[in-house]
Amino acid sequence: MITLWSLVLGLYTPPPPPTPLWEEVQPGEVTYRMHRWMGYGILTGSIVQLGLGWMALSAYERGDLPPDGVRITHRVLGYTVGSLAVANAVLGTWNLLSIKSGQRRRKHYLHATLSWLATGGYVLAGILAYQARTRPDFDRYRIHRNAALTAVGATVLTVGVIIW
């Protein structure tokens, strides 16, 4: 109990500190960290894909075939990034639903929406790539590139919204 003298003499001690806010409102630590690092992986993979895609498309524009290493790596990495994007979007939605409803912010919903749009973009880019490969057509590769660029842009916005 506080008294004048305890306050004056500095004998008053505060109660134990409350639980950190992020422990109260956040989803499980493990799923949260997984979502973060998978997001960074998708962003990094996307940037590498942009480079490989640019190399491949430049070769086509010159009338050459891109080196096998570039084509195969681009394809494998594309499947990886696409799969990661789908898994991470599902994990992110799970995390969002784990947050107490009163603590969900608008930015969480915006991040989730952009994330699903980006995921849709990666899947569409993959489908377009398959179509371009089975029925080779330079314009189809360009459309695939545009879809991939849109997906990467949405990914950057997704990360930016949640960091801010």
Place this chain on the structure above:
Amino acid sequence: MILFALLAQVFRVAGGTVTYEAVARSAAGLIPHEIRGENRDVRGEVVLQDTTLVGTLYVPVARFSSGNLQRDRDVAELLAYRTHPYIVVTVKGSAFPVHSLLERKKDTVNLPVQLTLTVRDCTKLFTEVPAEVIRDTDTLEAHLALSTRFTDLGVEPPKVKGLGVFGGLVSRAEDRLKLSGRLRFVKEVETP
């Protein structure tokens, strides 16, 4: 009656917020954006006796909410919340009008207070901080604000954590900080 009114009156924190406001710059310093963190879990007590108001407030470091949980966590770790869970604020205001103690109706008093802020191991004294104190029968409401710098409180301006030297390029706070408080106190006990 006068003697009764001049006995020490103890008021406990019963609500309100302590807020920090800072400006961060992103994308290598090109894009400014404001960051505002609110803390609704302040604890402490103040004593009003004669014409003096003194008190100690405890602001839990891990309870600021700025709209970004990761940022809140990074700031709390920057302030070493595990070893220093509270920002300690001591308040001293002199020249509280006697007539306000005697009156049983609501009264607003403007008076300069002296604040001592202890953040981690750093203590900083602020004098002549303007405060507005609204006194009702059994409650006090205090509003005050001050401007300072992170470095004055022994804290490096925060930047995005986990990216090493690149964290500052992504987002870094400017070295200026505005602190404000709007707290409500309820009378607890009167002691001689």
